[in-house]
Amino acid sequence: MLYFVTGATGFIGKFLIGQLLQREDAKVYALVRPGSQDKFDDLRERYGEAASRLHAMHGDVTEPGLVSDADRRKLKGKVDHVFHLAAVYDMNMDDATGDRINNEGTRNVVAFANELGGDVVLHHMSSVAVAGGDYIGRFSEKMFDEGQRLGHPYFRTKFESEKIVRTEATVPFRIYRPGAVVGSSETGEMDKIDGPYYFFKTVQKISYAVPKWLPLLGVTGGKVPIAPVDYVAKATDYIAHQPGLNGQCFCLIQSHSPTVGELVRTIMDAAHGPHVVSEFEIPPIPPPVKMLGNRVVEAIPPALKKRAATAIGIPPSVLGYVVNRALFDDKNTRKALKGSGIKCPDIRDYCEKLWQYWELHLDLQTTLPRGATRRIAGKVAVVTGASSGIGFVVSKKLAAAGAKVILVARTRDKLEQTREIIEKAGGEAFVYPCDLSDMKAIDDCANAIINDFGHVDILVNNAGRSIRRAVMESSTRFHDFERTMQLNYFGAVRMILAFLPAMAKRKSGQIINISSIGVLANAARFSAYVASKAALDAFSRCLSAEVKHCNIDVTAIYMPLVRTPMIAPTKIYDYVPTWSPDKAGDTVMRAILYKPKSIATPLGTAAAVSYALWPKLNDYILNKGFHLFPSSSAARGRKEGAKPTLEQVVFANLFKGEHF
Numbered sequence: 001m002l003y004f005v006t007g008a009t010g011f012i013g014k015f016l017i018g019q020l021l022q023r024e025d026a027k028v029y030a031l032v033r034p035g036s037q038d039k040f041d042d043l044r045e046r047y048g049e050a051a052s053r054l055h056a057m058h059g060d061v062t063e064p065g066l067v068s069d070a071d072r073r074k075l076k077g078k079v080d081h082v083f084h085l086a087a088v089y090d091m092n093m094d095d096a097t098g099d100r101i102n103n104e105g106t107r108n109v110v111a112f113a114n115e116l117g118g119d120v121v122l123h124h125m126s127s128v129a130v131a132g133g134d135y136i137g138r139f140s141e142k143m144f145d146e147g148q149r150l151g152h153p154y155f156r157t158k159f160e161s162e163k164i165v166r167t168e169a170t171v172p173f174r175i176y177r178p179g180a181v182v183g184s185s186e187t188g189e190m191d192k193i194d195g196p197y198y199f200f201k202t203v204q205k206i207s208y209a210v211p212k213w214l215p216l217l218g219v220t221g222g223k224v225p226i227a228p229v230d231y232v233a234k235a236t237d238y239i240a241h242q243p244g245l246n247g248q249c250f251c252l253i254q255s256h257s258p259t260v261g262e263l264v265r266t267i268m269d270a271a272h273g274p275h276v277v278s279e280f281e282i283p284p285i286p287p288p289v290k291m292l293g294n295r296v297v298e299a300i301p302p303a304l305k306k307r308a309a310t311a312i313g314i315p316p317s318v319l320g321y322v323v324n325r326a327l328f329d330d331k332n333t334r335k336a337l338k339g340s341g342i343k344c345p346d347i348r349d350y351c352e353k354l355w356q357y358w359e360l361h362l363d364l365q366t367t368l369p370r371g372a373t374r375r376i377a378g379k380v381a382v383v384t385g386a387s388s389g390i391g392f393v394v395s396k397k398l399a400a401a402g403a404k405v406i407l408v409a410r411t412r413d414k415l416e417q418t419r420e421i422i423e424k425a426g427g428e429a430f431v432y433p434c435d436l437s438d439m440k441a442i443d444d445c446a447n448a449i450i451n452d453f454g455h456v457d458i459l460v461n462n463a464g465r466s467i468r469r470a471v472m473e474s475s476t477r478f479h480d481f482e483r484t485m486q487l488n489y490f491g492a493v494r495m496i497l498a499f500l501p502a503m504a505k506r507k508s509g510q511i512i513n514i515s516s517i518g519v520l521a522n523a524a525r526f527s528a529y530v531a532s533k534a535a536l537d538a539f540s541r542c543l544s545a546e547v548k549h550c551n552i553d554v555t556a557i558y559m560p561l562v563r564t565p566m567i568a569p570t571k572i573y574d575y576v577p578t579w580s581p582d583k584a585g586d587t588v589m590r591a592i593l594y595k596p597k598s599i600a601t602p603l604g605t606a607a608a609v610s611y612a613l614w615p616k617l618n619d620y621i622l623n624k625g626f627h628l629f630p631s632s633s634a635a636r637g638r639k640e641g642a643k644p645t646l647e648q649v650v651f652a653n654l655f656k657g658e659h660f
Contacts, residue, residue: 004081004116008085009042009043012178013190016352025549029059029079030056037056040056065112072112078117078119081123082109090154098156098620103164103566114171123240126162126175127158129158131146131326132149132155135326141250141251142332143333170340175250176236179225181228181229182197185228187353188355192362198357204359208578223258224258226263234343235333241339246484251328251329254345364413364421364424368401371593376402376403377402384636386409387409389581390581399428400427406429409433436463437491456503460588461511464487464529465526469525485532488529496543506549514536516559553595559579
């Protein structure tokens with residue numbers, strides 16, 4: 001079966017290509033613009049051996065005929081399906097761009113399909129945007145021209161391009177109307193900030209700033225037509241190959257679409273932010289009033305509109321369309337998919353994957369302290385535990401400041417992923433996988449780094465293991481203490497010893513050890529973890545005195561609880577005070593810039609002073625925390641409760657640092 005696909009290197013396109021290539025008899029021709037050859041090469045690499053049946057055909061939808069005369073003759077009468085996915089999906093587009101690509105591009109594709117003849121079927125990827133930005137009521141798959149307002153170029157051109165297909169195609173056609181397309185429900189993969197993603201940064205800031213136990217008031221709002229890209233691709237592929245569906249339209253959305261309030265609550269839950277427990281309904285707005293409201297929005301001065309949009313986290317052009325009153329019906333789609341096993345998943349079931357992918361791959365904003373680039377650029381920096389959490393953030397910041405960042409962690413795949421993210425943001429990073437609990441592996445890794453770079457300017461000992469288990473529960477688990485000490489203490493010391501001679505020879509170097517507030521606060525249930533960090537702390541204090549004349553600085557950072565993958569399994573931590581990884585990363589950067597002996601939070605310092613002055617009182621408080629906060633679920637052999645008691649919340653906020 002022969003396919004011709006426009007927009008194949010786009011977001012929906014690369015997923016659809018994957019579906020088509022699963023058909024053993026499939027041969028796919030992708031329309032590739034000269035400037036998109038690199039993207040097509042990436043697409044071929046993505047699908048491995050199956051890509052032998054994927055071929056580029058150079059051309060452009062904005063050019064009549066799409067491809068050369070010779071290529072059209074080659075395809076005539078042989079193509080079974082034409083998938084037209086190429087379009088501009090941008091709320092910031094202007095009229096000229098929309099007309100040139102969305103309208104004239106579609107007209108050229110329709111003419112191309114008409115000329116192919118044979119049994120070709122044209123599949124046009126449209127959008128629920130054909131309903132306009134302020135349509136009120138039910139909008140079915142059989143509806144087209146219902147008098148909707150189409151003032152914005154995006155809504156207008158999606159509407160008009162459908163009309164071109166309906167009125168100018170002489171070959172059979174099918175139309176697909178996806179809603180707001182988000183990342184894959186299986187992996188979270190997404191290619192840009194769009195749709196609901198505009199709100200992710202604001203949600204992230206709220207999740208770090210507002211305690212989870214403090215409820216937020218939400219707005220119900222209208223329904224949000226939404227669908228993950230993998231569902232859009234699977235549904236399109238399946239429907240395209242079913243008989244008897246020509247001339248029909250298919251709405252690709254979650255059947256029971258979430259309201260704005262439900263969507264925000266789902267995203268907030270994925271971000272481990274506070275619960276949106278109360279909502280109030282915005283009353284239905286009559287069409288004349290709604291029309292007036294949009295005119296008022298349009299009348300807002302551009303500068304003021306831009307400021308308001310920036311505060312919310314969305315493009316200015318979206319302001320007039322925040323509240324959607326259209327209810328989209330996917331009855332025809334569900335009928336066509338019956339028996340296929342293909343169903344649009346509920347965003348509540350995969351939003352956490354979207355969030356994790358966004359934080360890792362799309363949240364590329366990196367803030368740096370003043371003077372960081374001037375003082376760090378060109379330096380060789382080794383970061384252990386670099387593939388996630390604090391290490392990942394520190395690596396991004398060092399790379400943004402111009403350092404050559406050496407990424408060290410156990411899993412190569414995760415390190416390669418981190419390297420790609422850093423390089424995407426314009427930084428420089430190098431991958432050195434190493435099991436930091438294996439002393440020989442550390443020696444080999446360090447020797448390779450010295451051989452490749454000659455020296456190390458900055459070493460950030462960040463990798464660590466935490467165990468939350470009472471001593472009385474550990475009487476038969478001595479290995480917990482051994483393995484924690486092996487990684488947190490011996491591994492860090494071995495890495496220091498490996499790089500120390502070169503630092504001493506160059507009379508320059510800096511060692512940053514990520515310690516814990518638990519060392520200052522003597523946190524109960526963390527004897528193994530705190531002891532390993534305290535040992536590294538004592539070693540570093542002794543080392544610092546010995547290497548002062550060599551201009552080598554040693555800094556200990558007594559980190560409070562940071563919201564990283566290491567604490568994710570402990571659900572009760574969602575409700576206690578934590579730092580964001582970005583704040584932790586900024587703290588490490590300040591340590592690199594100003595080279596203090598140690599960095600501790602005021603609460604950590606107060607805990608240390610308090611323990612020195614009133615040890616029995618501290619034992620009393622710590623004992624209260626010991627009984628309030630249980631050992632980990634693994635230690636107790638049962639599932640941990642997801643929500644803390646009021647007493648636990650109060651204690652955690654009064655005695656920050658004692659609860660873990």
